[in-house]
Amino acid sequence: MSAKGFKPATAGVKGDPQGVAVLGLGNMGTALADNLLRAGHATVIWNRTPGKEGDLVNRGAVSAETVEQAVRSAHLVVVSVTDYKVSHAILSRVTDSLAGRIILNVSSSSPQQASEAAAWAREHNVTLLHGAIMSFPQGVGQRDRMFLYSGQYSAYESVGPLLSCLGDSLYLGSAPGLASLYDTALLEMMYATVAAWCHGVALTSVNGIRPTDFTPVAVRWMSAVLELLTAYTSQADSREYPGSDASLDIHISAVDHLLEATHASDLDDRLPRLLLALLTDAAKDGHGSDGMGRLLEVATRRVAAA
Numbered sequence: 001m002s003a004k005g006f007k008p009a010t011a012g013v014k015g016d017p018q019g020v021a022v023l024g025l026g027n028m029g030t031a032l033a034d035n036l037l038r039a040g041h042a043t044v045i046w047n048r049t050p051g052k053e054g055d056l057v058n059r060g061a062v063s064a065e066t067v068e069q070a071v072r073s074a075h076l077v078v079v080s081v082t083d084y085k086v087s088h089a090i091l092s093r094v095t096d097s098l099a100g101r102i103i104l105n106v107s108s109s110s111p112q113q114a115s116e117a118a119a120w121a122r123e124h125n126v127t128l129l130h131g132a133i134m135s136f137p138q139g140v141g142q143r144d145r146m147f148l149y150s151g152q153y154s155a156y157e158s159v160g161p162l163l164s165c166l167g168d169s170l171y172l173g174s175a176p177g178l179a180s181l182y183d184t185a186l187l188e189m190m191y192a193t194v195a196a197w198c199h200g201v202a203l204t205s206v207n208g209i210r211p212t213d214f215t216p217v218a219v220r221w222m223s224a225v226l227e228l229l230t231a232y233t234s235q236a237d238s239r240e241y242p243g244s245d246a247s248l249d250i251h252i253s254a255v256d257h258l259l260e261a262t263h264a265s266d267l268d269d270r271l272p273r274l275l276l277a278l279l280t281d282a283a284k285d286g287h288g289s290d291g292m293g294r295l296l297e298v299a300t301r302r303v304a305a306a
């Protein structure tokens with residue numbers, strides 16, 4: 001149905017838990033709407049810039065002209081826009097229409113922004129859930145893709161079955177910022193890993209190795225690296241870091257080799273220098289024979305705000 005002929009989706013009127021509105025049709029919002037439709041949910045869509053509907057309308061989505069129309073037609077309102085600043089600007093214009101609905105914000109935020117949004121929601125009697133999507137748009141709908149949720153459990157419980165078409169739902173707890181907290185920590189791991197892979201590709205490429213030859217070896221290596229995380233987890237509690245696998249001194253020597261190879265190839269050395277600084281810090285005060293898990297001491301040390 002076109003925006004001009006907008007009528008509230010019959011399955012989406014208040015009281016029917018199947019009606020969903022998706023606000024924001026960027027890469028992620030489009031993937032969410034696509035999967036909700038595939039699962040047979042009555043789906044209302046809205047985007048600031050018209051013309052982003054693609055084939056969603058032909059496949060049964062209802063395109064709303066205004067945010068208010070979209071919100072009023074749905075029991076669950078999924079917000080997928082750039083960030084919480086944008087979502088606040090959108091939602092605060094239709095506060096009165098949000099009553100009785102569950103708002104799920106899957107836009108990225110910091111935990112602090114999520115807590116501020118939760119305070120706003122409480123003040124205006126709005127039921128707000130927070131989500132973090134641990135997937136790229138192409139992976140939405142795959143059973144193994146994690147969707148992290150936090151906020152009021154009763155709200156999560158009532159829309160949980162509906163959300164199951166998007167991926168594997170993990171409810172983290174009632175504190176609003178929990179989904180964002182996990183999200184920011186997990187994204188840090190992604191950025192660090194991809195940055196390290198890029199450096200590895202650069203280092204091997206300038207030495208005549210094609211990325212297609214390097215990457216399969218790198219991917220196999222990562223499964224061994226992942227085992228370390230499980231091994232070091234118990235050390236986070238015990239605060240003992242035995243160097244029985246490899247000592248910090250050995251790791252520092254390995255990063256020295258990496259730095260030498262980096263300089264010999266005239267490449268950017270910021271990442272290896274950072275790694276060397278962290279490992280050296282962990283090894284100081286006579287801890288060179290401890291294991292790499294001692295980096296936890298560096299990471300958990302509280303630093304004064306700049």
Ligand SMILES: NC(=O)c1ccc[n+]([C@@H]2O[C@H](COP(=O)([O-])OP(=O)(O)OC[C@H]3O[C@@H](n4cnc5c(N)ncnc54)[C@H](OP(=O)(O)O)[C@@H]3O)[C@@H](O)[C@H]2O)c1
Nearest residue numbers: 024025026027028029048049080081082107108133136137
């Ligand atoms: N893409 C991913 O892989 C991925 C994965 C996990 C989480 N996320 C999160 O999902 C959210 C959306 O990401 P995306 O990749 O879909 O981004 P995107 O493709 O850049 O889409 C951004 C969306 O925000 C809307 N928007 C921006 N400013 C607006 C404003 N002032 N008023 C109203 N709408 C506005 C855009 O509308 P217009 O079309 O009108 O510009 C568009 O619908 C982000 O918070 C992102 O961090 C993305």
